[in-house]
Amino acid sequence: MIILCKTCGASYDHQPDRCPICEDERQYVPATGQAWTDFETVTATHANKWQQLEPDLFSLKTVPAFAINQRALLLRTPNGNVLWDCIANLDAATKMLIAALGGISAIAISHPHYYTTLQDWADAFDAPVYLHASDREWVMRESPAIRFWEGNALDILPAVTLLRLGGHFAGGTVLHWQKGEGVLLAGDILQVTPGKDAVSFMWSYPNMLPLPARTVEQVTARLEGRAYARLYGAFEGQNILAEASEIVRRSGQKYIACMK
Numbered sequence: 001m002i003i004l005c006k007t008c009g010a011s012y013d014h015q016p017d018r019c020p021i022c023e024d025e026r027q028y029v030p031a032t033g034q035a036w037t038d039f040e041t042v043t044a045t046h047a048n049k050w051q052q053l054e055p056d057l058f059s060l061k062t063v064p065a066f067a068i069n070q071r072a073l074l075l076r077t078p079n080g081n082v083l084w085d086c087i088a089n090l091d092a093a094t095k096m097l098i099a100a101l102g103g104i105s106a107i108a109i110s111h112p113h114y115y116t117t118l119q120d121w122a123d124a125f126d127a128p129v130y131l132h133a134s135d136r137e138w139v140m141r142e143s144p145a146i147r148f149w150e151g152n153a154l155d156i157l158p159a160v161t162l163l164r165l166g167g168h169f170a171g172g173t174v175l176h177w178q179k180g181e182g183v184l185l186a187g188d189i190l191q192v193t194p195g196k197d198a199v200s201f202m203w204s205y206p207n208m209l210p211l212p213a214r215t216v217e218q219v220t221a222r223l224e225g226r227a228y229a230r231l232y233g234a235f236e237g238q239n240i241l242a243e244a245s246e247i248v249r250r251s252g253q254k255y256i257a258c259m260k
Contacts (some may be wrong), residue, residue, distance in 0.1 A: 002059025003118070009067030009088040009116040010140050011039065021112055021138060026168065026204040036054070039117065043091040046054035053232060053239065057183070058101075061236050061257060062089045070114055070234045073185055074098065075177060079157045081125070084175050084185045085234065088116040095124055106130060106156045107145075110149065110187025110234070111169040112138035119143040130156055132164050132171025152222055165189050165219045167201055167211055174223075180193060182228035189219075192231070192238035198251045199231070199240075213259035220252035 003012045005019040008027055015036065017101070022029045022148040048060045056076040062069070066088060073084040083104050104125035109115055112135050122129050122145035131139070134146040154162045159178040166172050168189050175185040201216045203209045211219075223245070232246035240247055257260060 002120070004037050004039060004042060004088055004117070005038055005067070006035040007067060008113055010112075011088065011115075011117045011119065012234055013141050014242070016140075021115075021140070025207055025209065026073075027113060028206045039088075042089050046089045047091060048087070048089055048094045051236075054183075056179075057139045057232070059232075059236065060087060060094065062087050067167060068090035068117070069114055070188075071236055072114075073232060074101065074104075075160070075175075075185070076101060077157055077160060077177075079159075080159065082160055082175070083107045083121060083125075085109055085187055086116045086118045086121060087114075090120050090124060092116060098125065103127075106160075108156060108162055108173065108175055110174065110189055111135060111172050114187065114234075115139065119145070119167075122146075130154065132173050134164075134166075134171035135169050138169075163222060165222050166207075167215055168203060172219075176226050176228060176244045178227075181230070182226065182245075182246075184223075184226075184228040184231045186231055186233050188234040190231070190233070190248060192235075192240060196238070196240055197247060198254070199233075199248055200251065212258065213256045216255050216259070217254055220249065223248060 007022050010021045046062050046199045049063045051059045058074040059071045061071040072087045075082040081102050104127040107127050107129040116128050119141050129146050133150045150165045172189040177183040201211050203211045231240040
């Protein structure tokens with residue numbers, strides 16, 4: 001039986017005593033204590049809500065909310081589809097819809113908080129999963145589908161590149177889609193603010209612990225030379241639809257000025 005952490009959605013092949021991902025200061029254990037469920041219960045009691053963000057970009061978010069409540073994004077390209085980030089719920093309807101859209105050729109995940117049931121998604125669609133090697137200690141279930149990569153950039157399909165920015169996690173990754181003016185899928189490595197006119201950078205979001213100014217300088221520097229007009233964040237509605245690269249550049253400068 002696949003066991004899921006109710007707080008972060010991490011999956012285990014046994015009943016653990018604790019969730020290391022939640023015990024890390026970048027996540028949290030609720031005041032009521034650690035709680036668990038199983039994969040079959042989640043698929044039986046939840047569904048995935050779909051939204052088309054662009055002609056070839058869809059979001060999937062579990063309802064009612066489960067764990068961190070991030071969304072996954074399905075990117076369609078002429079060379080295969082990419083699942084960006086992951087959610088714990090993989091029900092029969094989701095499998096059927098994704099198959100109808102052409103399946104999944106690759107899975108890539110921004111950081112460990114969204115690893116969830118990556119192993120089951122990989123099995124269901126016979127897809128490799130690209131995770132940055134700097135974060136391999138946070139994989140709670142092994143899978144032959146996992147491909148640990150190193151360095152700061154990796155092309156996984158034509159026009160689809162993973163960029164290691166670091167920050168929130170050492171292997172914190174975003175996806176750059178070289179289509180038209182360019183698109184950035186950012187997870188919460190770059191956190192879109194409520195006004196959608198800025199992003200922020202944090203080491204721990206639930207505990208509100210900031211990153212050093214020097215780290216933010218490195219994060220923004222690794223995006224230099226990448227053109228993107230639109231940016232999609234980790235949560236529903238976190239969409240910057242114009243001038244995204246300028247917004248990120250300006251946000252980085254503001255953050256660094258505040259930290260000095």
